[in-house]
Each structure stands twice: as C-alpha cells, then as structure tokens.
Amino acid sequence: MLSYWETKHFFDYDLVVVGSGFVGLSTAIHFKKKNPKASVLVLERGIFPTGASTKNAGFACFGSLTEILDDFWQMTQEEVVKLVERRYQGITAIRDKFGDKALAYRHSYGYELLEKEQTSALDQMSDINKLLKPIFKKDVFSHVKKKERFGFSDSIQTIVKNGFEGELDPGKYMNELWGLTQKSGIRILTGVSVVEINKDDGIVIAEDAAGEGVYEFKANQVAICTNAFTQKLWKESEIEPGRGLILLSEPLNFKIPWKGSFHLDKGYVYFRELDGRLLLGGARNMDKGEENSTNFSVNPKIKAHLQQLATNVIFPGKEFNWETEWTGIMAFGNKKSPLIQKVGKKAAAAVRLGGMGVAIGWQVGKELASLLSSD
Numbered sequence: 001m002l003s004y005w006e007t008k009h010f011f012d013y014d015l016v017v018v019g020s021g022f023v024g025l026s027t028a029i030h031f032k033k034k035n036p037k038a039s040v041l042v043l044e045r046g047i048f049p050t051g052a053s054t055k056n057a058g059f060a061c062f063g064s065l066t067e068i069l070d071d072f073w074q075m076t077q078e079e080v081v082k083l084v085e086r087r088y089q090g091i092t093a094i095r096d097k098f099g100d101k102a103l104a105y106r107h108s109y110g111y112e113l114l115e116k117e118q119t120s121a122l123d124q125m126s127d128i129n130k131l132l133k134p135i136f137k138k139d140v141f142s143h144v145k146k147k148e149r150f151g152f153s154d155s156i157q158t159i160v161k162n163g164f165e166g167e168l169d170p171g172k173y174m175n176e177l178w179g180l181t182q183k184s185g186i187r188i189l190t191g192v193s194v195v196e197i198n199k200d201d202g203i204v205i206a207e208d209a210a211g212e213g214v215y216e217f218k219a220n221q222v223a224i225c226t227n228a229f230t231q232k233l234w235k236e237s238e239i240e241p242g243r244g245l246i247l248l249s250e251p252l253n254f255k256i257p258w259k260g261s262f263h264l265d266k267g268y269v270y271f272r273e274l275d276g277r278l279l280l281g282g283a284r285n286m287d288k289g290e291e292n293s294t295n296f297s298v299n300p301k302i303k304a305h306l307q308q309l310a311t312n313v314i315f316p317g318k319e320f321n322w323e324t325e326w327t328g329i330m331a332f333g334n335k336k337s338p339l340i341q342k343v344g345k346k347a348a349a350a351v352r353l354g355g356m357g358v359a360i361g362w363q364v365g366k367e368l369a370s371l372l373s374s375d
C-alpha cells in the first residue's frame with residue numbers, strides 16, 4: 001500500500017526511461033541537458049544494468065577489414081561508410097566527454113588475424129582505405145609484415161592492423177555515466193521491472209523485485225532503451241536477442257607478446273589482454289540458433305570452441321587456466337544500424353545496438369533525446 005507522500009511525489013515525470021544500460025543513461029543525460037527543468041526517471045529491472053553494457057569486452061572498435069567487407073552483403077556502400085563513421089564519432093565523443101583516464105581507454109590499435117581462406121580480403125584493403133579516407137584522412141588498415149612477433153599459430157597467415165581502434169573498461173564507463181546522472185539530478189530506481197507501457201498515454205506499469213506490488217508511473221514521454229529485451233514491451237518490433245560469451249583466464253605466468261584488441265572470423269571472435277590475463281569472447285556464429293536467447297547461460301559448444309582457439313591459435317604450446325566466464329545479451333534485427341524511432345504518441349525507442357554499443361551508445365542516446373525533445 002502506498003503512502004500519501006509516495007503517491008504525491010514519486011510517480012509523475014516528464015521523461016521515464018526504461019533500461020539503464022549505456023543507451024538509457026545517455027538518453028536521460030542528454031534529455032536533461034536539453035531540458036534542465038524536466039524531471040527524469042530511469043527504471044532498471046536489475047540491481048545494475050543487466051543486459052550488455054557491463055558484460056561486454058570493452059572494445060572501442062568500428063569494424064575489422066573482413067567485417068566491413070561482410071557488411072557489403074547486407075548494406076549499401078553508403079550505409080557501411082555511415083555506420084563506420086557513426087561508430088568512430090561515438091568513440092571520439094566519449095573520449096572527449098569523459099577523458100581517456102576515466103574510461104581506462106588505451107589506444108592500443110585493433111588487429112585482425114586472417115587464416116588462409118580469408119587472405120583474399122587483403123586484395124580489397126586499399127579500396128576500403130580509399131572509401132574511408134574522407135572520415136579518417138589516413139589509411140585505416142595496414143598489413144602487418146612481421147606477424148611472427150605476435151606468437152600466434154601458423155594457421156594465421158597474416159595480420160591486418162587498424163590504427164584507429166582502442167580498448168576501455170566498461171565498468172569505469174558505467175561509473176562515469178552514473179556520476180553524470182547523479183550530478184544532473186536524474187533519479188534511477190533499480191529492481192523495477194516494467195511489464196507494460198501504454199505508448200500513447202505515457203503510462204508505465206512496473207513490478208518491484210520484492211514482489212510487493214504493481215506500480216503505475218505517468219510520463220509526458222517514455223524512452224524504451226531495453227535493447228535485447230524489447231519484444232516484451234514493444235511486441236511489433238523485430239528485435240532479436242543474441243547472446244555473447246566471454247572467458248577470462250587466470251593471470252598468465254608468461255609474457256604476452258602482443259597488446260591491442262584482436263579480431264578473428266569476421267569480428268565474431270575477439271580477444272585482448274586484461275590485467276595480465278587473456279579475455280576471449282564471441283563465436284556466436286558457431287551456434288546462432290541457440291544463441292538467439294535472453295537466457296544468460298553458457299553454451300558448452302561455444303565455450304569449447306573458444307578454449308580451443310586459445311590453446312591452439314592464440315597461445316600455442318603455452319599452459320594456463322581459466323578463472324571465470326560470463327554472458328551478456330545483445331540485440332540484432334534486419335539491419336545492422338541502431339533503431340531509433342517514435343513508437344506511439346508518447347513513446348520512442350532506441351534499440352538494436354548489436355555488438356557496438358560501447359562505441360555508439362552515447363551518440364544513440366543523444367539522438368533519442370533529440371527526438372523526444374522535438375515533441
């Protein structure tokens with residue numbers, strides 16, 4: 001039962017944001033900046049964001065050579081270039097806003113390992129460099145001639161370097177966003193699961209984790225930032241979940257002969273050094289059907305594949321143990337770019353961040369805030 005004070009002060013807002021990942025918090029912050037007098041509430045079902053934003057690998061990346069080439073099968077040239085530009089601008093924007101130190105950003109470059117059957121990608125490297133020149137002013141991709149110094153297995157025929165990528169700590173990025181929401185006077189309630197949104201009236205129905213009851217929030221506008229979990233609240237959307245697995249080794253007792261963020265298999269597999277350990281993740285493409293899930297469990301087939309890659313390809317002949325593993329859930333759809341649109345008289349959504357929310361979450365939140373503010 002609610003008190004008079006609770007009913008009077010806690011349920012009416014100018015904006016209610018559902019979901020407190022990178023996109024939800026970025027939306028709230030940008031909206032509040034544009035509308036300083038507005039009351040803004042963020043509702044999050046987890047104790048902290050429980051989707052992808054604090055479960056990811058922390059690559060500040062915009063696409064490896066083979067990933068970009070692969071994109072041409074689904075997107076026009078213009079769309080591919082636009083997406084790369086958006087991702088790169090997104091990375092630059094968060095580095096400018098929060099600073100490299102706060103994000104633990106390391107500009108350690110991106111690398112892609114090519115096996116024999118992928119080396120034909122090199123033939124198109126200079127064309128892709130030409131295509132991206134207007135954005136970067138320099139060549140993005142270059143061929144690493146002395147691949148031996150990385151110590152990978154002989155199955156790796158060649159390595160392509162991307163001079164514009166880096167890596168960061170997603171937990172630190174989240175801390176920065178939390179700090180800014182607090183400073184901006186935005187209220188965040190956690191342990192609140194939204195079960196229904198009336199998108200024309202701005203009514204948001206939610207349940208609390210304690211199972212104490214069902215609550216009705218009222219908003220002039222509602223922002224749906226639930227990414228992989230969007231179907232529940234916006235049934236017509238064609239958002240599909242995609243699970244991602246990450247393995248982390250124990251501290252390694254040998255020196256890692258490389259640094260940077262590495263990709264394999266058209267970007268599906270990725271790895272980096274983290275606090276003297278190996279962080280290795282991805283390989284969703286090994287069992288796409290099973291990975292189309294919002295369940296956070298670990299797929300043993302994918303885990304085994306990643307472990308094999310680690311011992312056979314990344315550190316051949318070296319011994320080490322795994323310390324921990326976790327999964328996160330991404331969102332995909334019929335296009336690779338994010339979906340930002342009105343979904344009712346009083347609601348709009350920004351979802352379908354794919355595997356690139358570190359890079360573009362902040363920017364996507366800004367775009368959603370502009371859409372909401374224009375009403």
Ligand SMILES: Cc1cc2nc3c(=O)[nH]c(=O)nc-3n(C[C@H](O)[C@H](O)[C@H](O)COP(=O)(O)OP(=O)(O)OC[C@H]3O[C@@H](n4cnc5c(N)ncnc54)[C@H](O)[C@@H]3O)c2cc1C
Nearest residue numbers: 019021022023050051052053056059194244328356357358
């Ligand atoms: C394993 C993995 C590795 C990745 N690696 C990278 C990377 O290296 N670089 C990169 O750029 N991107 C990476 N990504 C993708 C990136 O993490 C996502 O694109 C980004 O975090 C999406 O942010 P979001 O705010 O849209 O979604 P989320 O972070 O998923 O936030 C959505 C939030 O909504 C909440 N929610 C859902 N339903 C409800 C409800 N009904 N009521 C209340 N709250 C609700 C969820 O709990 C969640 O906190 C990776 C993702 C995964 C899973």
